[in-house]
Each structure stands twice: as structure tokens, then as C-alpha cells.
Amino acid sequence: MHSYPIEIGDSALTAFQEAISDASKVMVLVDDHTLDDCYPLIKPYLPAHNICVITPGEEFKTLDTCKLIWETMTREQFDRKGVLVNLGGGVIGDMGGFVAGTYKRGIKFVQVPTTLLSQVDSSVGSKLGIDFQGFKNHIGLFLDPIGVYIHPPFLKTLSERQFLSGFAEVFKHHLIADREAWHSLKKVSPLETDTAAIIQHSVDVKSRIVHEDPFEHGIRKALNFGHTIGHAIESYHLENGPLLLHGEAVAAGMIAEAFISHKRGLLSDTELEEITTYINTYYQLPVIAESIFEDVFSRMKNDKKNLSGEIMCTLLDGAGKVKINAPINQEETQEALVFYNSVVSAN
Secondary structure, rough: OOOOOOOEOOOOOHHHHHOOOHHHHHHHHEHHHHHHHHHHHHHHOOOOOOOEEEOOOOOOOOOHHHHHHHHHHOOOOOOOEEEEEEEHHHHHHHHHHHHHHHHHOOOOEEEEEHHHHHHHHHHOOEEEEEEEEEEEEEEEEEEEOEEEEOOOOHHOOOHHHHHHHHHHHHHHHHHHHHHHHHHOOOOOOOHOOOHHHHHHHHHHHHHHHHHHHHOOOOOHHHOEEEOHHHHHHHHHHHHOOOOOHHHHHHHHHHHOOOOHHHHHHOOHHHHHHHHHHHHHHHHHHHOOOOOHHHHHHHHOOOOOEOOEEEEEEEEEEOOEEEEEEEEEEEEHHHHHHHHHHHHHHOO
8 A cells, every 4th residue: 555664563673674774874863752762672673873862842843953953964974875764753753754855855764653643643644744933744745754663562661641642643543434443442441452453453544545645635634633723722832831742632623623523413412422522531631711712723724734715624524434625714613612621621
């Protein structure tokens, strides 16, 4: 389904070692956390290499950090036969791929995702990018890695909050594409699921959708459920605090966008209640002050999915199906945020 391999499980690091064996140079991109927790696990599989360490966090997914990485690669005389190893979560994968794709008009890179969010979602699909002027992934490109190597033991380094953040994307994949699996998932705590199985399920769902629509002209927009309102909420909190993890913002967006789906008659009362109850049970999400509703909506006006000045959203058409390119307006968004607040304030 892909032009590159996606290896999951015990064989992943051996396959990773083989994939980079003919590189002229290897550089490992890490942050402070993955340097301490994850780099020791892959070091035995690496040839001679350099390391570039960046500060962790979405707030550093910027051109300034890219400049630091490019400067390091230039100083080390990294050539076009080199390979950049992105060892980390979504920020490392998105930004590292973007840096590789633009350095000397493009060098090879591999994704070695270390968080649940990156293993089930962001490492698959060839989307790369950075944030710009407060807008998520505003500058970027589509470019395939030479491989994605998913080693589930990395997840042992995560906090419960980080694990649940990644699980929001697992939850989303079930809601948009697998009604029967959702009915099974909703009965189990995220912390008690079969991790290997949920990784494989999410990779299968996303791979199938990306294969059908690699450049997001159509059905790939299904993957954006929860992200139109969620990204705007995330961007606001990045600038103003308190910091929200990506999956937490997506969970908030899914409550709001499920409400809009329900208001349009696409989602039943029972389905809306099941979705909101599941999220509210496992996530501690903040109330969004009505005074910032206008700011959130303003950020939505620059969403990448927008067409001809209209804000385009992905809505649920019943659990397991979606309606893409659904225009939403400010009144609907504000009503959805009021509903969201009523849900999380009851937690």
C-alpha cells in the first residue's frame, strides 16, 4: 500500500538497521526526553553517527528549530547520501521530515516513532510540517520516508497522560472507519487495551485511507475529524496556556464536532452520548472561556482544509462513517463549544 515499509514489533529495529546500512552519514534527531529514554534502545542498531538534540514540545516546532537542525547538518558536512533518523513523537517526525525534505533539495529520512500518537498516526502518511504564526502545520510538504519502524517497547517510557493523548487518535480511527471495532473499544479502558493490536488497527486504517488519497484531495480528510476545532483550541493554548497535548485538543475537537454532527441529524442521541462519555471518562479537559470563542473561530479561518473562504470540517455520519467537506459557521462552532463546556464541566 505504501512505497515504503512499515515494520511493527520485534523485527522493527533489525529492519531499521538494514534500511540505513548504506548511508554515507547518519544523524539521529532527538529531544531531551528521547535522548535519555529511547536513544539507548536503538544505539546498538546504529552505525557511526551524529546526534542533534532539540528542545521538546509543540511550541518549538518552528522555523527557528529547523534552522538549528540545518546548521548542525551543515556543520557536520552532511551530504545528500546521508539519512536523518527521526527518533521521537509527532513533533520530531513532522519537523525532522520537513528538514530532511528541504536540506540540499532533499535527503532520505526514517521515522522511528516513540509515542503512541506517532506510532498510530503521525508517522504514517508522509505529511510533514511545522507550525507558523500560531497555525498548526502551516508550512510543510508531502514526502515519503524510506521506512517507518515501530518498536512498541518505547511506549513504556510514556506517562499516562502522554499515552492517553496518543489514544485519542486510536479512538478517532475507530469512529471514522470501523463501527464494529468502536463498539468493542468503548467497553474497555484505554489503559487496558492490547497495545500491539491497537497500533496495528490504526496503522491499517490510516494506510488504507492514505493509499486511496495520498495528497488529501478527498477521503483522506476523514482523518481530520476532531482536528478543525481541535487544532484551533490547541493553537490558542500553545500561545496562552495552559499547555494542551495534541491528543487532548483532538479529544476536545471530537466532542465539539460530534455535537455538530448530531445537530445536523448525522449522529444519534445515543452515539453522541457514548462518544462524549468515553472521552469525559478518561480525559481531563479544560473548560474554554466564552471570551475566547471568537479567537478560536478566528484561528479556524486559516485551517488547511478550508475552501473558497468556507471553514470545512469532517463530521461523523454515524459511528464508523464520515462526511467530509462539511462547511461550518461561527454560530455552529460557538454552540458546539458551549456543549463541550457543559460536558467537561460535569467531569
